[in-house]
Every structure is written in C-alpha cells, then in structure tokens.
Amino acid sequence: MGAYILKRLALMIPTLVGIMLINFAIIQFLPGGPVERVLAKLQGHDVSATARIGGGAGGDMGAAGGEGAAAGAAAEGGFKYRGAQGLDPEFIKQLEKQFGFDKPAHERFLKMLWDYARFDFGNSYFRDRPVIDLIVDALPVSASLGLWLTFISYGVSIPLGIAKAVRDGSRFDVWTSAVIIVGYAIPSFLFAILLVVLFAGGSFWNIFPLRGLVSDNFDQLNWWQKILDYAWHLVLPLTALAISSFATMTLLTKNSFLDEIRKQYVMTARAKGLTERRVLYGHVFRNAMLIVIAGFPGAFISAFFAGSLLIEQIFSLDGLGLLGFKAAIDRDYPVVFATLYIFSLLGLLTNLITDVVYTLIDPRIDFEKREL
Numbered sequence: 001m002g003a004y005i006l007k008r009l010a011l012m013i014p015t016l017v018g019i020m021l022i023n024f025a026i027i028q029f030l031p032g033g034p035v036e037r038v039l040a041k042l043q044g045h046d047v048s049a050t051a052r053i054g055g056g057a058g059g060d061m062g063a064a065g066g067e068g069a070a071a072g073a074a075a076e077g078g079f080k081y082r083g084a085q086g087l088d089p090e091f092i093k094q095l096e097k098q099f100g101f102d103k104p105a106h107e108r109f110l111k112m113l114w115d116y117a118r119f120d121f122g123n124s125y126f127r128d129r130p131v132i133d134l135i136v137d138a139l140p141v142s143a144s145l146g147l148w149l150t151f152i153s154y155g156v157s158i159p160l161g162i163a164k165a166v167r168d169g170s171r172f173d174v175w176t177s178a179v180i181i182v183g184y185a186i187p188s189f190l191f192a193i194l195l196v197v198l199f200a201g202g203s204f205w206n207i208f209p210l211r212g213l214v215s216d217n218f219d220q221l222n223w224w225q226k227i228l229d230y231a232w233h234l235v236l237p238l239t240a241l242a243i244s245s246f247a248t249m250t251l252l253t254k255n256s257f258l259d260e261i262r263k264q265y266v267m268t269a270r271a272k273g274l275t276e277r278r279v280l281y282g283h284v285f286r287n288a289m290l291i292v293i294a295g296f297p298g299a300f301i302s303a304f305f306a307g308s309l310l311i312e313q314i315f316s317l318d319g320l321g322l323l324g325f326k327a328a329i330d331r332d333y334p335v336v337f338a339t340l341y342i343f344s345l346l347g348l349l350t351n352l353i354t355d356v357v358y359t360l361i362d363p364r365i366d367f368e369k370r371e372l
Helices: 001-031 034-043 057-064 089-099 105-117 131-166 171-185 186-199 222-243 246-261 266-273 274-293 296-304 306-314 321-332 334-362
Strands: none
Touching: 001 105, 001 131, 001 274, 089 266, 131 246, 131 266, 131 274, 131 306, 171 186, 171 306, 171 321, 186 246, 186 306, 222 306, 246 266, 246 274, 246 321, 266 274, 274 334, 306 321, 321 334
C-alpha cells in the first residue's frame, strides 16, 4: 500500500499543474481584468456587483492618479488590457507592470507554480492583504459547514438507508422515501430563506442568530458556553444545507445493501444460524459500504465549497465559497487561483484517503496490483 500511496502523491503534481494550466489559459481570454477594473473605476464605469476597490490597492490608484498603484499586487494570473481610449498609455503600462502583466504569460504561470509549491499566494489585488490571510480568515466557516454537514449527512443517511433496506417495501420505507425526496426537491437557499423568516427575526420568531459563526462576546465566554454559542450559530445554515443532502446517500446505501442481502453468501450465513444483526453488520456491511465510500470525495468537496456559497451569502458567513465567488467577480486573480489550488489539492488528497479506507474495509482490495 505504501508504494501505491507514493505513486498517487507523485501523480498529484502533474494533475495540479494541468488544472492550473487550463484555468490560467482560460483567464487569458476572459474579457475584463484587474487593470481594466482599475481603469473603469477611474473613469466611473465600474459596474461589478461586488466592487469594493476604494479601500484597497485600486482605491489608492484612483486617489493618487497612478502613484502606488496596486501596492503589493501578486503576479499570478491575469489578462492583458486591450485598450483604454483617452488614458495615458504610459499610465496603463505602469499599471500592467505593477500587476505583473508586463511579463509573458508563460513566465507568470511558471512563477505562480513556483510560489504555490511553497504555498506563497501573494497579495490580493484589491483587498491589500495577503491571500493566505484571507483564506485563513474564511477557512473556519467553510470547515464548519463542510465537515459538520458531511458528518451529519453520513450519520443519518447510512443508518436510515440500512433500515430502509431491511424493511424494503414496508410503510416505513415508503414514508421515509417520500420525506427525503421532498427534502431533496427543495433548494437549499429557498429553505434557508424560510428558516430566516421563521426563526431568525423575520416575520415570526427571533430565536437563532443570523450573522457570523460566533457571537461578538465569544472571547468572554467560558469553554462550554463557547461550544453552545458556536453550535447555536450553525443550526440554521446546517439545517438548510442538510435538507437536500440525505436523499442521494440514503437511497445509495439502501440499494447497495439490498444488492448484497440478495447474494448467496448472505443466505449461507443465515442457514448457518447466524443472527440477523451478525449477518447484516458482520458480512453485508463491509461489502455494501464500498460504493458509499466511493461517493465521499465528491460529497465532501461539494459540501465544503460549492454547496455552501448561497448559504454563506444568506447567513452572512464569510467562507471560502463566498471569498472565491467575489474574487472571480472582482477579477482578483491571486485569490481565484489560490482557492482553486487549495480545493484541487484537497480533492486529490480526499480521493487518496478514500482508497486507503477501501483497503481498511475490505482487505481483498489491493491497489498496488493495479495500474494507475
């Protein structure tokens, strides 16, 4: 298994390079860019939905007429500005140089790879802060939503799926299927809005907090009060995310167990006089769980990033999803590429961990004998 892990770790390098190269190439053809954003701001034409340049490097440029433009801006990514009628070409060249866009694309890309290999993500173009600080600030929110949602989803869906498989065709099976399918059909963001209206100071009760991951007086609380405060802030976001996360995993678990229960070795185990619990958890569980574990990486990454974007917006949680989205809108390329790099790396590592768990559950699986 050690050799297989080393091979997978080695393959992560070209995979990451390929992911970054494709996205870097796409960026070169996108309209707009940080230079264009600054020039549009100076000309009063910035229409970005999340324009907040005034307090960052771009705002300094507007105030100083080009002096100190984009101080500390990193050279990752970018788009060459293709025209600025009515503006001094020398000023535009100065902006390109300070953003790092005066260099050829291949030099910028190679520099980005070298910096990212050392986890040096540079500075944000428009927030005047190191990218790593922005990510560290947003990480607790995404980690809280992603990890707890994954644990809750698996903790509920697997036992429920097993119970449905054992009681296949019963009233319990029918009613639970109806409930989880209805929950799956409800978009998370609509359910989140409903929760806000009902329980977060909307038109009815004001029971749960609406903003942030902890209260303002969190530092003054003792350890158990901090735990309660943290959990209290997570109730509504996790409820909104979890409502649609049970259906796929529950039905996958049920169908996987049904397939195993109908196999010959299960009938043999029952004929030997083993209890139903011993048959179910001693024999069926190990084989049936393989397909469930295979879906873990996708479920984890989805819950950690994509699935929480709208929820972060509704509940005013500044997580990685919202950070990456705003960075893409604002053409803040160092933040965009840094979040892409981190989630790509996280996804590759999660897939490797899944393979390791495969072998722990079923020792018959030997990845070392297979070609990668």
